[in-house]
Amino acid sequence: MIDCAQLRQSVWQANRSLPESGLVKWAQGNASGRDPETNLVAIKPSGVQLDRLQVEQIVIVDLDGNIVDGDMKPSIDTASHLHVYRHRDDVNGIVHTHSPHATSFAVRGEPIGVYTTTAAALFGGEIPISGFATIGEEAIGREIVAKIGESSAILMRNHGVFTIGATPNEALKYAIYVEEEAEIIDLALQKGPLKELDSELVAEARRMYLHDYGQ
Numbered sequence: 001m002i003d004c005a006q007l008r009q010s011v012w013q014a015n016r017s018l019p020e021s022g023l024v025k026w027a028q029g030n031a032s033g034r035d036p037e038t039n040l041v042a043i044k045p046s047g048v049q050l051d052r053l054q055v056e057q058i059v060i061v062d063l064d065g066n067i068v069d070g071d072m073k074p075s076i077d078t079a080s081h082l083h084v085y086r087h088r089d090d091v092n093g094i095v096h097t098h099s100p101h102a103t104s105f106a107v108r109g110e111p112i113g114v115y116t117t118t119a120a121a122l123f124g125g126e127i128p129i130s131g132f133a134t135i136g137e138e139a140i141g142r143e144i145v146a147k148i149g150e151s152s153a154i155l156m157r158n159h160g161v162f163t164i165g166a167t168p169n170e171a172l173k174y175a176i177y178v179e180e181e182a183e184i185i186d187l188a189l190q191k192g193p194l195k196e197l198d199s200e201l202v203a204e205a206r207r208m209y210l211h212d213y214g215q
């Protein structure tokens, strides 16, 4: 048996952080992670209340969706997460939420434009909107791969948010910032019309973030 303890722990942590960060309610949403060495994926079990999720309930699957370890049925979105992992070697963490401000853009079928230097730095451009995709098979994953481009987040049409990262924790960070950005825009729109940041400022903030920010 391959030791999945670390992978399971990091994915459990990301899932538990979803309700703690106010991004999901009850059993909504999910987080997964891939071990790049073994290509095994850890993901939330289906229909389990996230604030009660136990680390041993995290399900380990291979890239074809076969359960490698775990007693529970994996998330309904598992096939879509696996589709993304199979097509993006750079992605080792995926987070999905229905966070309300960002999802309000998804139900309107609108991308989230760039209005703050934070969004410019983190996303480097607008957060794209997908086409319609049904839940349960790979359709959501295909939309993510086809439409996310250089972004680390995508709005799933009439559904919610998917974010990708090098780790589950990085994908969680993007999910938190997508919701914050959407909330800021919603608040600012109540005060009147808005103008997006111009593309030079966006590119400059992005450059700084990629080259100078952090430890």
Ligand SMILES: [Zn+2]
Binding pocket: 029, 096, 097, 098, 159, 160
């Ligand atoms: Zn969902």
